[in-house]
Amino acid sequence: MHNFNLKMIKIILVILMLAVVFVMVKGIGLLKNNYYWRTPYFVMQYDFIKDKIAFANYMNGGISDWFRSSKNISSSQASQEETAKSIPVLLYHGVMKDPNWKLDDVNISLEDFRQQMFALKKAGYQTITLEEYLDFMNGKRALPAKSFMLTFDDGRKDSFYPVDPILKVLGYTAVMNVITGRSLGQENEKGSFHLSQIELQKMTESGRWEMASHTENGHDYEKISPSDNAGHFLSDKLWLASENRMETDTEYFDRVSKDLAASKADIQKKLGVKALAFAYPFGDFGQESSNYPDSQNILPGILRKIFPVTFYQTRGSEFLNNYQGDPFMTRRIDMKSEINVFSDASAKNLVNLLNNDMEKSLDYTDNFEKNNGWLQGWGTLAFSKNRMTISDSPTDDSGMTFLGGTYLWKDYFFQVRASLPKGGAFALAARYQNEDNYAACDFTDIHVAFAQRAGNKDEPDKEQLMQTNLTNGRIADIGISVQGDKATCYLDGKPVTSGVIETGLENGGIGIKMWDINQMKGSSLIVSDLKVMAALPAVQK
């Protein structure tokens, strides 16, 4: 009897204890891998409530706004009739929650990010998805005027955990560009920096996040010569140390193709979604190549077959938004570089930036009371007393600015009142698309010339030699008109020279450039009374 009992007890104990061990091991595994059971999940719920209150307060509605859906708020503010002509795409990296975080070149503080998103929402901006973006670019879908796309690079945990509650509050969506080798690799669950597969799955399921590629393993600095370790995976040939030689063209092509295809396949296989987009690591699509400039021409060939959209960071002389057409090279506004240019109160300036970048209609006048969307190519730019001053900078011997929201303009007459108090020369640009595609009238002390660049090549100047007396500081009315393929330069209200505009420059905005003459640093151009008219000017005299 007793021994029988003991046997029973032993059996029960062994079974129970095995069950306990099983439950604990399994439990820890489950809790560890399942984001929903992690403490951050509860933190996120707490953050969500905090953000909700903060947003209600931001909208000046207080708690009562809680019960209003966020959609009502946006629709009451956004203009319903207007449709978007262009789409800005914002790029963020980490969003730092730590109050002790020190400002760096990549990340943004949570408070700044929250303020930026709240400000955008309040101004009526709404996010769009990649699919909506693609349809828009291909002309298949109209979008509200104030649409934008939110993207995060590198697939970092700190661009998800603090951000998601805010997206949830605002009803926004975002694109996460994942380095699949890090996030979806074998070691992923252990990492504390990159999001793991389970986290990415949960993000996808939430409906707030889209997945895109940021290469499989292409975001490291690579060895590209026996001594140089700072090469880019995508744009450089690698140094094969074991064979003591550089990669061949074929090897480069195979390596890059394999990586990019693998990253897309990984997202498809492990997250069950199709990656529509790809973001170039470092924003380098070949233009920053150290040893293989040809990569700029090779990469599109590879990428186009895999991703309809690729993201790069817009450079200073480019328009910020993306206009209907080929979505393959999609510009993004790197929130760390663009916004800083404009100043300190970043949220307000972000809204201004996007507002000013929306398509402007003709006729357009600018009294330069404030910056109405002038983007700084290079040099320095200042606004005061209804004047815009463009100057060189310690690093540039010229200054250039162009007006956002003018990219789609076609035929117009662009006139300013300008002076060069400290000498130098300047140009008015029309049909400006970027620094390699524009038509312009150059004005120096001794000549006026029609010049243009189209597709990276300079067209010969249509030059008119004349004494302009512009460098003595006199204020002159300067203009350029573009009608069809004909461009005309105006000085003091009179046409002085003209030329034929190259194909490819059928549309474009206005820009102004100044430069130093004879290494005389410190010159600047003062501009006022800007007018752009759709109608041709009445020819005087």
Next chain:
Amino acid sequence: MNTSQSETIEQVYNQSFAGYQSGINWRDIFYQSAIVLSGGALIFLIILLKSKTSVEFQVEPYFFSYAIFVTTFLLSRIITSMFYKSSLKTLVAENSSGQAQLDDYEPKVAFVIPCKNEEQDIGDSVIQCYKIKYPKDKIEVIVVNDGSTDRTMLILRELQKYYPTLTVIDWPENQGKRWGMAAGFQVSDAEIIIQLDSDSSLDPDSFQELIAPFKNPEISAVCAHGIPKNADKNILTKMQTAYYFMSFRILKAAESTFNTVFCCSGCCSAYRKSDVMPVIYSWLGESFLGLPVTWGDDRALTSHLLKAGKKTVYTSDAIAYTIVPERWKILLRQQLRWKKSWIINSIFTSRFITKKQPFVAFFYYLPLVIISFLTPIMTFRALIFIPFTKGTLPLYHIAGVLLITAIMVIYYKYLDAKNKYWPYLFLWSLVNLFVLSFVIVWAAVRIQDRGWGTR
């Protein structure tokens, strides 16, 4: 025979064995399992705490294994202890020849009290022995006056006038407690010997329960349930009272389920003389690294009995009272002695237990040995190494320890709802974590110091 008298006996019988239904008590197990389930919820919290750390830091497989190991081990203790009563009941019922004999079982018992310079307490100790509810002619008290230099002997001689069955062994030179106990065993002709510390006493009413298990001839030693007499003295004694309850009613009870109590406490245990005598010389001659072992007599004697294949049990029905240290210094010394004896005895016991009791060895004893030596390492890591190298406070570790204690406390409250000392178990586990878990290291270092450091 008077009918009403037999009824009374019947009632008394029914009362004292009310919980002793034959076989496994499934109803009890059901309720106890419910308690374990709520403990499970707490374990879930523990797991949650552990997995929380893995989000921010690298996963620590060793630490996780250790945490699972310890938690499982402590849970197994609680669950095993739930079976202790039914196990004891069937064991006692089995080999006692017929129920009729149950009440008649009253063997001759002897108390052995080794003492040295105890003029304050010895009189009371002896008188307490004679107060127990047991036929007076079957009680014998043997006091071993181990080289006292005060009036102890005088008092004993005086007592002998009142108690003719009081035997006094008078040693002019101090021989040590172990030799005193042995002398008692040899001099007495009682069947059952109760070893008593001079500051311990037995509850007179429940004494019968201490003797009852010996009905089964396979049982060689019975350990009573120890309760501190000075429980309310200060916070330290309150903590120890909570610890004693857990240590006896849960840990010892669990050991008793498989009839292998590894330490029949010195303060309150009864032994069958015929089983002790064959091992007494081996026990007396116990030495470690060339030096005789001067403490842990109780643990050593119990393990010698286990080595001889005997059964040792615990009963919560017999109550013994003892004095616990009231000052930190004394407590630490006591703990140091206990840990030293644990180290030495674990080596001795590990050698035979796998052959004699393979299930107990692998399910309980060896894990216990591993845990007791791993714990100071893990504690050092969590409390000192990690905070200093990574700058993170050991909050999760402490929370985990408190949660495990909470599981113990739930069962503690279930066992004795009126026991008011349970909150002190949390304090004790913190003291254990921060102080006592390191004592074993010190004990290992000072293992060759065989002194008592004064009691």
